[in-house]
Amino acid sequence: MLLRLTRSLIGTVIALTAMLTLGSSPSAANALTEKASASDPGVKVDAGNSQEITGSRQGGRDLQSFAERVRGQVPELRAMNAETLGSKYQVLEVDVEKMLPTPGCKRGKETLILPEDVTEIRYIPGSIDSKETAKPCSYTVIWDDPAPNQKTQDDPSAQPSGFSAQAEPPYAENYASYCAARHPGTGANTSWVDACYRYWVEKYDGNASWNYYSAHVWSTCGVSVDSYLTSCGRGVMLASDSPTGYWLDWAPSGGSPPGCRTIDNGITLWNVGVSSSYTSCEEQLVYKYTEPGKMSTYWKGEVPDNQTRGTRHQTAVRVGQNDGRPTWSNWFNSEGYYCGGLGLPFCL
Structure with missing residues (x-):
């Protein structure tokens, strides 16, 4: 069932984090850091602190611009017209200042674009990523994706017939793809983020005990005119309502120093892999956690x-044969400062 924020928001947590630095300069932010507690329940987005604008003229423009940017990254979006996009995605104007009033932090309104059927969205001060130090005015945006159909059997005992040469079992199947976005508004953080993700499963793996899944996630970040981008990140983990998962594989395997190179972003499920790679000339930070599936870059x-930056990674887990598909929590972050065309020392 499609969800609108004017209805009650229900569900469990799949996370999307926006570590947003608002209302302080880089030097001031470095003077004071803060690590938020992951247990902080935050503030739920509801009709009292947000407005759905999908059907408005501005919402339509935001949605169309979003679709044009991410169409090449998620094949399902390529064939969607404006009407279909409006039924699959929602555009929200969120009053961050009302939800998280903080002295010294300029938090106004901003725009979120999310899949239509998410169940709950919350704003939490700081960062849920314990290996990252949050700036004083940072906050996290968390949402719950809809739970997958747990009646789906990803590894039935009977092997199908009639496969093409490209899909002989076992094979990796992309069973879900989504994108989300944050657009800056009246707050001090001038950065924007486009974040996409694809979920994979190995079909007909031949293992009677386990099924094998991966989440491939990435983001692209930029800033408004006369601003500087200073951070762009992406994270994923198993949601609290997910079936129990166990570490299987991850990529990249570790961080890398500055210098142009191709970074391997492929993983192995059981018999097959999900290949991916990207090129970077700058430092990439990679954090892998002990919790199965939890990783950030x-x-x-x-x-x-006039420049954008991005990051990506892929994480894989195994889940008990009859436990159903995993539910993934996603987060992204970005930080940007308005500099009036004068450079970072003059940023607000």
């Missing part, structure tokens, strides 16, 4: 408004 630096 970050770009850090300083680039002006």
Whole structure:
């Protein structure tokens, strides 16, 4: 059932984090850091602090711009017209200042674009990523994706017939693809984020005890005119309502220093892999956690408004044969400062 925020928001947590630095300069932010508690329940987005604008003229423009940017990354979006996009995605104007009033932090309104059928969205001060130090005005945006159909049998005992040469079992199947976005508004953080993700499963793996899944996630970040981008990150983990998962594989295997190179982003499920790679010339930070499936990657630096930066990774887990598909929590973050065309020392 499609969800609108004017209805009650229900569900469990799949996370999308936006570590947003608002209302302080880089130097001031470095003078004071804060690590938020992951147990902080935050503030739920509801009709009292947000407005759905999908059907408005502005919402339509935001949605169309979003679709044009991410169409090449998620095949399902390529064939969607404006009407279909409006039924699959929702555009929300969120009053962050009302939800998280903090002295010294300029938090106004911003725009979120999310799949239509998400169940709950919350704003949490700080970062859920314990290996990242949050700036004083940062906050996290968490949402719950709809739970997958747990009646789906990804490894039935009977092997199908009639496969093409490209899909002989076992094979990796992309069973879900989504994108989300954050657009800056009246707050001090001038950065924007497009974040996409694809979920994979190995079909007909031949193992009677386990099924094998991966989440391939990535983001692209930029800033408004006369601003500088200083951070872009992406994270994923198993949601609290997910079937129990166990570490299987992850990529990249670790961080890398500055210098142009191709980074392997492919993983192995059981018999088959999900291949991927990307090129980077700057430092990439990679954090893998002990919790199965939990991983994040970050770009850090300083680039002006005519450039974008991004990061990506892939994480894989195994789940009991009859336990159903995993539910993934996603987060992204970005930080940007308005500099009036004068450079970082003059940023607000």
